[in-house]
Amino acid sequence: MDSKRKKTKIVKEIKVDTSKCVGCRACEIACSAFHAVPKFSSVNTARSRIMVVMDEFRDIFVPIRAGDYAQAECNGRNRYVIDGKEYDACTFCPASCPSRDAFKEPDSGLPLKCDMCESVPPLEKPMCVDACTFGALTYEEREEEGAEEEKPGDMEIVFEALVKKHGKKKVMDTFARLSKS
Ligand code: SF4
Numbered sequence: 001m002d003s004k005r006k007k008t009k010i011v012k013e014i015k016v017d018t019s020k021c022v023g024c025r026a027c028e029i030a031c032s033a034f035h036a037v038p039k040f041s042s043v044n045t046a047r048s049r050i051m052v053v054m055d056e057f058r059d060i061f062v063p064i065r066a067g068d069y070a071q072a073e074c075n076g077r078n079r080y081v082i083d084g085k086e087y088d089a090c091t092f093c094p095a096s097c098p099s100r101d102a103f104k105e106p107d108s109g110l111p112l113k114c115d116m117c118e119s120v121p122p123l124e125k126p127m128c129v130d131a132c133t134f135g136a137l138t139y140e141e142r143e144e145e146g147a148e149e150e151k152p153g154d155m156e157i158v159f160e161a162l163v164k165k166h167g168k169k170k171v172m173d174t175f176a177r178l179s180k181s
């Protein structure tokens with residue numbers, strides 16, 4: 001093998017064209033159905049990892065995918081002015097964070113994060129893209145130089161959030177108790 005050959009990774013991207021989004025929320029429905037347990041057994045858009053920010057009066061529809069879990073509320077905020085209209089500080093933020101309810105499991109409050117619908121076998125394109133018949137979401141894959149990063153899975157994200165909320169000892173004790181039953 002050529003040791004000088006540069007490593008590449010596949011970068012997956014969803015391009016959002018807000019001018020084509022009509023706020024139908026089919027993407028939210030598809031995402032929540034795909035991530036239901038078992039798959040497609042229910043639809044609950046509160047469990048979706050994509051959220052369409054909408055304001056019909058101002059004619060704005062912006063799909064936002066859930067990003068990383070933030071352990072602490074950020075102490076600096078963004079303020080967006082688009083076409084002369086000002087939007088609230090957290091409106092377009094993709095993080096699940098302690099200061100708002102977005103991207104959290106409604107029952108447990110645990111964080112939700114977009115996983116690009118990674119599944120076995122892999123989908124041709126993510127569910128939200130497939131469901132968007134208006135062409136607001138398009139899927140692209142490209143190769144980029146650099147080693148593949150190890151991403152935390154759902155379990156790691158949830159475990160970290162539980163430890164943060166209840167402390168490691170309580171989580172480990174509960175886990176030990178449940179594994180005996
Ligand atoms: S499915 Fe497409 S058009 Fe409908 S809300 Fe989602 S992004 Fe917008």
Ligand code: SF4
Nearest residue numbers: 031114116117126128
């Ligand atoms: S890529 Fe998959 S997990 Fe991510 S928002 Fe779209 S449907 Fe949900």
